[in-house]
Amino acid sequence: MPPLRRSARHLIRVARRWVEPNFKHFLSTRQPLLWGLAVLIGVLVALAAILFRIGIGLVQLPWLGTMSEQIVSAASSQPWWIILLAPAVGGLIVGIWLEKFQPKQRAFGVADVIEARAHGGKGLSFWGGLSSAGLTVVSLGSGASAGREGPVVHLGATLAMALCQALRLPDSARRILLACGVAGAVSASFNAPIAGVLFAHEVVLGHYAMSAFVPIVISSALGTLLSRLWFGDIAAFVIPQYQITSYLELPAFALLGLTCAAVAVIFQFALIGTDWVARNITMPLWLRPVVGGLAVGGIGVFFPEVLGVGYEATDAALKHQLPLAVMLALLFAKTAATAITLASRFGGGIFSPSLYLGAMTGGAFGLIAAAAFPELASSHGLYAILGMGAVAAAVLGAPFSTTMIVFELTGGYALSIALLIAVSISTGINQAVHGRSYFHWQLEMRGVMLQEGAHRWLVRIVRVADFLEPVPEDAGSETFDPESGGPSLRPTDTLEAALKLFDKSGASRLPVIDSADPMRIVGYASHVRALRYFNSALIAAEKEEHK
Numbered sequence: 449m450p451p452l453r454r455s456a457r458h459l460i461r462v463a464r465r466w467v468e469p470n471f472k473h474f475l476s477t478r479q480p481l482l483w484g485l486a487v488l489i490g491v492l493v494a495l496a497a498i499l500f501r502i503g504i505g506l507v508q509l510p511w512l513g514t515m516s517e518q519i520v521s522a523a524s525s526q527p528w529w530i531i532l533l534a535p536a537v538g539g540l541i542v543g544i545w546l547e548k549f550q551p552k553q554r555a556f557g558v559a560d561v562i563e564a565r566a567h568g569g570k571g572l573s574f575w576g577g578l579s580s581a582g583l584t585v586v587s588l589g590s591g592a593s594a595g596r597e598g599p600v601v602h603l604g605a606t607l608a609m610a611l612c613q614a615l616r617l618p619d620s621a622r623r624i625l626l627a628c629g630v631a632g633a634v635s636a637s638f639n640a641p642i643a644g645v646l647f648a649h650e651v652v653l654g655h656y657a658m659s660a661f662v663p664i665v666i667s668s669a670l671g672t673l674l675s676r677l678w679f680g681d682i683a684a685f686v687i688p689q690y691q692i693t694s695y696l697e698l699p700a701f702a703l704l705g706l707t708c709a710a711v712a713v714i715f716q717f718a719l720i721g722t723d724w725v726a727r728n729i730t731m732p733l734w735l736r737p738v739v740g741g742l743a744v745g746g747i748g749v750f751f752p753e754v755l756g757v758g759y760e761a762t763d764a765a766l767k768h769q770l771p772l773a774v775m776l777a778l779l780f781a782k783t784a785a786t787a788i789t790l791a792s793r794f795g796g797g798i799f800s801p802s803l804y805l806g807a808m809t810g811g812a813f814g815l816i817a818a819a820a821f822p823e824l825a826s827s828h829g830l831y832a833i834l835g836m837g838a839v840a841a842a843v844l845g846a847p848f849s850t851t852m853i854v855f856e857l858t859g860g861y862a863l864s865i866a867l868l869i870a871v872s873i874s875t876g877i878n879q880a881v882h883g884r885s886y887f888h889w890q891l892e893m894r895g896v897m898l899q900e901g902a903h904r905w906l907v908r909i910v911r912v913a914d915f916l917e918p919v920p921e922d923a924g925s926e927t928f929d930p931e932s933g934g935p936s937l938r939p940t941d942t943l944e945a946a947l948k949l950f951d952k953s954g955a956s957r958l959p960v961i962d963s964a965d966p967m968r969i970v971g972y973a974s975h976v977r978a979l980r981y982f983n984s985a986l987i988a989a990e991k992e993e994h995k
Contacts, residue, residue, distance in 0.1 A: 478617075478621060479659065479662075479663075481621075482621060482624055482625065482663045483662060483663055483666060485611060485615075485625055485628075485663070486625070486628045486662075486663035486664070486666040486667045487666055487667075487670060488611065489604075489607065489608045489611065489625060489628045489629050489632060489667050490628070490632045490666060490667035490668070490669070490670030490671050490674075491670055491674065492607050492611075492632075493603070493604035493607055493608070493629050493632035493633050493636060493667070493671055494632060494636040494670060494671040494672075494673075494674035494675055495674065496581075496600070496603050496604065496607060496633075497600050497603075497604070497632075497633055497636035497637055497671070497675065498636070498674070498675065498678050498679075500581060500584075500585060500596065500599070500600055500603065501596070502515075503582075503585035503589070504585050504588045504589045504596065504756075504757075505589070506589070507538070507585060507586055507588075507589020507590060508589045508590070508591070508756070511526070511530055511534045511590075511591075512526065512534075513525075513526075517756070517757060517759045517760060518760050519591075519752065519755050519756045519757075519758075519760055520752050520753050520755075520760045520761060520764075521760065523748070523752035523755060524752065528749050531591075531745055531748045531749050531752060531755070532742070532745040532746060532748070532749055533742075533745060534590050534591050534741075534745060535590050535591040535592055535740075535741035535742070535744045535745040535748070535755075536738050536741035536742045536745055537590060537741070538586055538587060538589065538590020538591065538592065538737075538741060538794075539590070539592075539736075539737030539738040539739075539740060539741030539742075539792065539794065540734070540737070540738050540741075541586050541590075542583055542586055542587055542590075542737040542793070542794055542795070543732075543733060543734030543735060543736060543737040543738055543793075544734050545579075545582075545583050545586070546583070546733055546734070546737070546793055547732075547733045547734045549579055550576070550579050550580065550583060551573060551576040551579070552576075553733060553793070554793055555580045555583050555584055555587070555599065555793065555794070555795030555796070556576070556577065556580040556599070556602045557598040557599060557601070557602050557797050557890075558598045558601050558602065558651065558652075558797065558887050559887045559888075559890035559891050560572070560602055561601060561602055561605040561626065561630060561652055562651065562652060562887055562888075562891060563891055564605065564609065564626060565623055565626055565627075565652055565653065565654075568619030568622060568623065569609055569612060569619060569622025569623050569625070569626045570609075570619075570622070572602075572605055572606045572609040572626075573606075574606060574609075574610040574613075576606075577602060577603055577605075577606025577607075578603075578606070580599065580602060580603075580795060581599060581600075581602075581603045581795075583795040584596070584599040584794075584795030584796055585795075586795070587737075587789075587794040587795040587796055588756055588757060588795070588796055589756075590741070591741075591744065591745065591748060591755040591756055592741070592744060592756070592789045592794040592795075592796055593744055593747075593754050593755060593756070593758070593782065593785035593786045593788075593789045593796075593801065594757075594786060594789050594790060594794060594795070594796020594797060594798070594800070594801065595757060595796055595797035595798055595799040595800030595801055595802075596637065596757055596796070596797065596800065597633075597634065597637045597638070597797055597799040597800060598796070598797020598798065598799055599795055599796065599797055600633045600634075600636070600637050601629075601630050601633045601634060601637075601797075603633065604629035604630055604632050604633030604636075605626050605629040605630055605633070605652075606629070607629055608625045608626050608628055608629030609622065609625075609626060609629070611625065612625055612626075623653065623660075624653075624659070624660045624663055624664070625663070626652065627648040627649070627652050627653045627660060627664050628648070628663050628664050628666075628667035629667070630644075630647065630648040630651075630652045631644040631645055631647065631648035631664045631665075631667050631668035631671065632644065632667040632668055632670065632671035633671065634647045634648070634668070634671075634849075634853075635668040635669070635671040635672040635675070636671035636672065636674065636675040637675075638853055638856065639672060639675055639676060639679070639856070640672070640852070640853050640856035641665075641668045641669050641671070641672040641856075642668075642852050642855075642856060643849050643850075643852040643853035643855075643856050644667075644668035644671060644672070645661075645664050645665055645668045646846075646848050646849035646852050647846060647849035647853075648664050648668070649661075649664065649849075650846050650848050650849045651844065651845070651846045651849065651887070697866070698865075698866075698869065700817055700821075701834065701866045701869045701870050702869055702870075702873055703813075704809075704810060704813050704831060704834055704835060704838065704870050705838055705869060705870040705871070705872070705873025705874045705877075706873060706874075706877065707809060707813055707835075708806060708809055708810070708835050708838035708839045708842065708870060708873075708874040709838070709842055709873065709874040709875075709876075709877035709878050709881075710877075711779065711805055711806070711809045711839050712802075712805075712838075712839045712842035712843050712874060712878050713842075713877070713878055713881050713882065714783070715783055715786075715801075715802070715805055715839070715843060716843060716878075716882055716886050716889070718783050718784070718786075718787040719786070719787050719790060719791075719798070719886065720889065721787075722787035722788060722790075722791040723787075723790065723791045725791070726791035726792065733793075736792050736793055737792045737793055737794055739792065740788050740789060740791065740792020740793075740794065741792070741794075743785075743788045743792075744785050744788055744789055747781050747784060747785045747788075748785070750781075751777065751778060751781040751782075751785075753778055753781075753782075754778070754781050754782045754785040754786075755785075757800045758782065758800055758801065758804045759800065761778065761804065761808075762800075762803055762804045762807045762836070765807040765808055765810075765811040765829075765832045766807055766811075766829055766832045766833060766836070767829060768811065768814075768829040768832070770808075770811060772812055772815045772816070775808040775811050775812040775815075776808075776812055778804075778808050779805060779808045779809065779812070782801060782804055782805055782808070783805065786798070786801040798843060798844070798886060799840065799844065802839050802840035802843040802844065803836045803839075803840050805839050806832075806835040806836035806837065806838055806839030806840055807832045807833075807835060807836045808832075808835075809835040809838075809839060810831040810832040810833065810834050810835020810836060810838070811829070811831060811832035811835070813831050813835060814829070814830065814831030814832060817831065830863065830866075833854060833863060833867070834863065834866055834867050834870045835870070836854055837850055837851055837853075837854035837867050837870065837871050838867075838870040838871050838873075838874035838875075839874065840853075840854075841871045841874060841875050842871075842874040842875045842877070842878035843878070843885065843886050844885055844886065844887070845875075845879075845884065845885025845886070845887065845888065846885070847871050847872065847875045850871065851867055851868065851871055854867060855867075910942065910943040910981065910982065911939065911940055911941065911942060911943070912937045912938065912939050912940070912941045912942075912943070912946050912960055912973050913939035913940065914943075914981060915943075915973065915977050915978055915980075915981040916937075916939065916960045916970070916971040916972065916973045917971050917972050917973070917974070917977065918970060918971040919969060919970060919971050919972075927967050927968065927969065934953070934955075935949055935952075935953045935955065935958060936958060936959045936960065936961050937949065937958050937959070937960045937961070937973055938960065938961060938962075938963050939960055939962075939963060939970065939971075940963055943978060943981075943982060946958075946973060946978055947975075947978060947979075950975045950978070955975070956974060956975045956976070957972055957973070957974045957975070958972065958973050958974075959971075959972055960972060960973050
């Protein structure tokens with residue numbers, strides 16, 4: 449055989465040994481299926497996001513006379529009593545909806561998506577998700593002061609999980625497709641495909657595994673494409689081209705980060721405190737949104753800028769169209785209106801309010817800086833952009849994706865140094881004070897402690913039923929005497945409870961009794977088997993995050 453042919457065959461064999469195991473792994477993890485499903489999810493979520501925005505416009509049409517987001521302009525031509533009563537009427541509909549139809553009697557959002565990811569993509573009810581989306585459409589359309597992006601993220605994740613449920617996919621695939629739904633929702637809402645990819649990885653998945661990257665990008669790109677075909681290829685905020693006047697402003701950017709951190713911290717305390725007060729007030733559930741709607745409407749009579757999503761007021765701050773006194777007043781008014789809205793159980797998120805407060809903070813800071821240092825200070829519109837990113841990043845706990853969202857919303861890539869300085873300082877100080885994002889605070893209120901790491905979360909979601917050794921069917925029934933039988937477990941006990949009982953009793957094997965019949969033994973749990981199951985789950989989670 450000629451040497452050249454021999455070398456070629458050798459190279460083919462080497463290449464085959466190199467490629468074949470990788471390709472087999474690619475097929476075994478069902479990546480082609482995930483890529484195809486990512487296309488479908490991107491299309492479905494984009495269509496849902498479009499219908500969601502149209503729905504908000506249809507609800508606000510009867511009382512504002514417009515379906516656009518120019519709420520301030522439309523509200524200025526309406527009698528004061530319409531502005532006062534519209535959120536309350538919407539609140540009555542929301543209250544009845546919550547009491548009669550909505551699971552858990554609350555609207556859903558990003559925190560529920562993060563919790564579902566921790567449960568392997570499980571826990572998102574299809575009809576409950578659609579109901580929550582409809583509830584939020586009524587809330588925002590009637591003037592409730594909240595954001596639309598969080599509810600759209602939940603809707604996108606719900607659609608993705610409905611598809612997974614129909615196909616009975618494994619947990620790892622469900623988590624990836626859950627993130628696909630999130631990415632498609634963010635990109636369709638903001639016309640920001642890169643930010644959609646980063647948000648899905650940073651906030652929902654919590655890692656940047658290569659196996660998840662391609663399907664998430666596919667879904668995000670399609671979400672943006674369909675959104676642009678419907679709404680046009682324009683950024684959410686069209687602003688002038690701002691530039692940094694001098695790099696001597698770097699200390700000012702750092703000081704802006706400190707200021708934004710204070711605003712983010714106060715905003716979260718307002719949300720938490722108002723929620724605590726609302727929980728401690730006894731009144732019928734249906735009445736809560738009515739009272740909250742009256743309060744929001746009362747604020748809206750004097751400051752119509754707080755009504756709804758608030759993009760028109762945010763845009764005005766970015767274009768330096770608001771005076772200092774108005775921006776300072778809107779900081780307090782929007783914080784109060786959003787806190788009341790969410791505590792009253794209206795549907796809505798915190799993304800848009802965070803951008804709003806950041807724009808007002810930055811705009812006010814810029815005006816003060818310009819008055820103090822007129823030769824050095826850049827336009828206060830530039831500071832409004834920086835503030836928008838800094839406050840949102842701190843509240844959401846998502847500095848990377850929020851930075852990219854600001855870039856894509858405004859086209860302000862030239863501001864990268866200033867934005868990164870403000871975002872990093874604001875996020876760092878917020879972590880020092882709160883120790884968590886607002887989403888993780890919501891989860892901890894429900895007993896879901898994801899901040900402590902995968903090892904702490906796994907011991908709380910793994911149940912004894914997952915690793916017990918059942919009694920063989922041919923062995924007959926075994927009975928247990930609660931008084932003299934010693935320590936025992938139930939199938940629903942957590943791994944954490946089981947490990948504590950093994951340690952306390954010193955036993956290496958414990959009976960597992962039927963939850964419905966405490967006299968019947970359904971199996972046995974061994975200490976070694978429990979630890980082996982826990983270690984296997986940790987390894988599986990580690991592998992998923994790095995492949």
